[in-house]
Amino acid sequence: MEEKFDAAIVGAGPAGISAACILAERGVKVIVLERGEYPGSKNMFGGVLYGRSLERIIPDFAQKNCPIERNIVESRLSYLSEESSISLTYRDQAFFEKLQNNAFTVGRAKFDRWFADQARARGALLVCSTVVTDLLRDGAGRVVGVKTDRADGDLRARVVLLADGVNSPLAAKTGFRPEVKPGNVALAVKELIGLPEEVIDERFGVSAGNGVTNEILGNVTLGMNGVAFLYTNRRSVSLGIGANLSDFARERVRPYEMIERLKLHPAISPLIKGGKPLEYLAHWLPEGGFATVPRLFGDGFLIAGDSAMLFNALHREGSNLAMASGRLAAETILEAMGKNDFSSRTLQSYGQRMEESFVLKDLKKYRRFPSFLETHRELFTNLPRGASAAIREILTVDETPKKTRRRAAFEAIRGRMTSLRLLRLIWDAWRSVR
Numbered sequence: 052m053e054e055k056f057d058a059a060i061v062g063a064g065p066a067g068i069s070a071a072c073i074l075a076e077r078g079v080k081v082i083v084l085e086r087g088e089y090p091g092s093k094n095m096f097g098g099v100l101y102g103r104s105l106e107r108i109i110p111d112f113a114q115k116n117c118p119i120e121r122n123i124v125e126s127r128l129s130y131l132s133e134e135s136s137i138s139l140t141y142r143d144q145a146f147f148e149k150l151q152n153n154a155f156t157v158g159r160a161k162f163d164r165w166f167a168d169q170a171r172a173r174g175a176l177l178v179c180s181t182v183v184t185d186l187l188r189d190g191a192g193r194v195v196g197v198k199t200d201r202a203d204g205d206l207r208a209r210v211v212l213l214a215d216g217v218n219s220p221l222a223a224k225t226g227f228r229p230e231v232k233p234g235n236v237a238l239a240v241k242e243l244i245g246l247p248e249e250v251i252d253e254r255f256g257v258s259a260g261n262g263v264t265n266e267i268l269g270n271v272t273l274g275m276n277g278v279a280f281l282y283t284n285r286r287s288v289s290l291g292i293g294a295n296l297s298d299f300a301r302e303r304v305r306p307y308e309m310i311e312r313l314k315l316h317p318a319i320s321p322l323i324k325g326g327k328p329l330e331y332l333a334h335w336l337p338e339g340g341f342a343t344v345p346r347l348f349g350d351g352f353l354i355a356g357d358s359a360m361l362f363n364a365l366h367r368e369g370s371n372l373a374m375a376s377g378r379l380a381a382e383t384i385l386e387a388m389g390k391n392d393f394s395s396r397t398l399q400s401y402g403q404r405m406e407e408s409f410v411l412k413d414l415k416k417y418r419r420f421p422s423f424l425e426t427h428r429e430l431f432t433n434l435p436r437g438a439s440a441a442i443r444e445i446l447t448v449d450e451t452p453k454k455t456r457r458r459a460a461f462e463a464i465r466g467r468m469t470s471l472r473l474l475r476l477i478w479d480a481w482r483s484v485r
């Protein structure tokens with residue numbers, strides 16, 4: 052590839068395409084290199100996108116055939132023991148009206164293609180089935196392009212945006228960010244389960260086009276630090292579960308065993324009953340939080356999205372962090388083009404933009420959250436059992452005096468956790484999110 056580009060973007064995920072849209076719209080000569088056969092072919096996620104972040108790249112996306120599955124009107128949080136479920140549900144009329152598409156579900160294969168088409172329509176060049184294998188550097192070590200697995204594979208660019216996701220062989224090879232440690236990523240599996248649209252509407256109590264998300268915690272992850280989810284699409288539901296990669300290695304649990312168990316749980320099985328398995332996917336997600344975010348720029352390059360470990364595990368937000376970081380990287384590239392300087396001196400303003408944005412502010416705020424989960428394993432073992440046994444005591448009506456029931460409820464928790472441990476858990480939980 053003899054041609055020289057202003058910007059080369061590695062990866063056609065939400066981060067890379069967000070940057071491509073903004074750059075192409077401003078007349079920048081930009082190329083996106085994607086290893087998949089088409090954008091989204093290698094990608095999977097739970098399924099929830101956030102409208103406000105997408106709107107900043109594609110205003111009026113909903114009117115532009117964005118492949119929205121369901122507008123999320125209800126969010127559930129469930130805490131599961133082996134036999135029970137404690138749930139908190141929030142439904143709000145605002146999500147049907149003025150906050151419509153605040154959050155909505157999509158399938159990545161359709162969404163990533165549509166998003167890439169928006170970048171193409173603005174003038175970006177997208178080249179698929181192309182793996183970026185290395186970075187090109189000049190004599191001073193500055194990044195001046197990329198190497199690809201094509202025969203004529205070297206491509207020169209004034210700046211390179213690395214938006215190649217969490218599982219980046221390129222990072223390991225070039226060292227643009229430290230190699231990911233198993234303790235800092237989760238392995239998640241997801242099954243797409245087909246159900247008729249009206250069955251989903253009825254089971255989740257929604258009308259056509261509206262949907263529900265359900266985040267699931269407890270001992271469904273068999274004591275490992277992890278989480279599960281169930282999200283509604285138009286004619287399918289996404290059921291997924293994941294846990295820390297080092298936990299999987301230590302416990303020797305197979306991810307597919309975990310999802311099979313989850314499907315049998317009494318709170319889950321009625322929701323997926325009669326469903327047809329359509330797809331089974333697995334992917335990593337960055338979970339190390341703020342401490343694992345690398346330096347976001349260097350001479351001739353920037354890093355965005357999962358590649359920069361930008362994931363807010365507490366709020367299940369990644370796609371919006373990817374889009375926002377892609378947008379801010381593009382704004383920095385435009386500034387660098389104005390100065391005709393792509394050294395880290397100019398590109399460091401990306402770091403400042405990120406510090407001032409919700410992306411790093413949120414990750415910084417929750418910087419203690421990953422270690423909170425890591426150190427409080429009772430969240431995935433004894434606490435759900437204790438909480439369930441306590442509530443069962445309180446709700447059982449058999450002419451036992453309430454005072455006795457309340458004492459038994461208290462003992463149900465205390466038998467599994469000392470009061471000191473419980474107080475420590477509450478204190479650490481508060482500290483991790485304050």
Ligand SMILES: Cc1cc2nc3c(=O)[nH]c(=O)nc-3n(C[C@H](O)[C@H](O)[C@H](O)COP(=O)(O)OP(=O)(O)OC[C@H]3O[C@@H](n4cnc5c(N)ncnc54)[C@H](O)[C@@H]3O)c2cc1C
Binds near residue numbers: 100
């Ligand atoms: C199970 C699971 C559930 C999730 N649920 C949610 C959710 O509900 N909501 C949410 O907001 N986020 C969720 N996330 C996180 C979200 O998916 C990511 O944060 C987001 O996709 C990151 O976007 P990205 O563009 O940085 O990376 P990616 O989406 O990973 O895209 C990277 C792209 O780069 C390509 N690529 C990689 N290496 C190369 C190379 N060397 N050469 C060329 N191309 C390359 C890949 O093929 C891919 O297309 C979830 C993640 C997982 C795994």
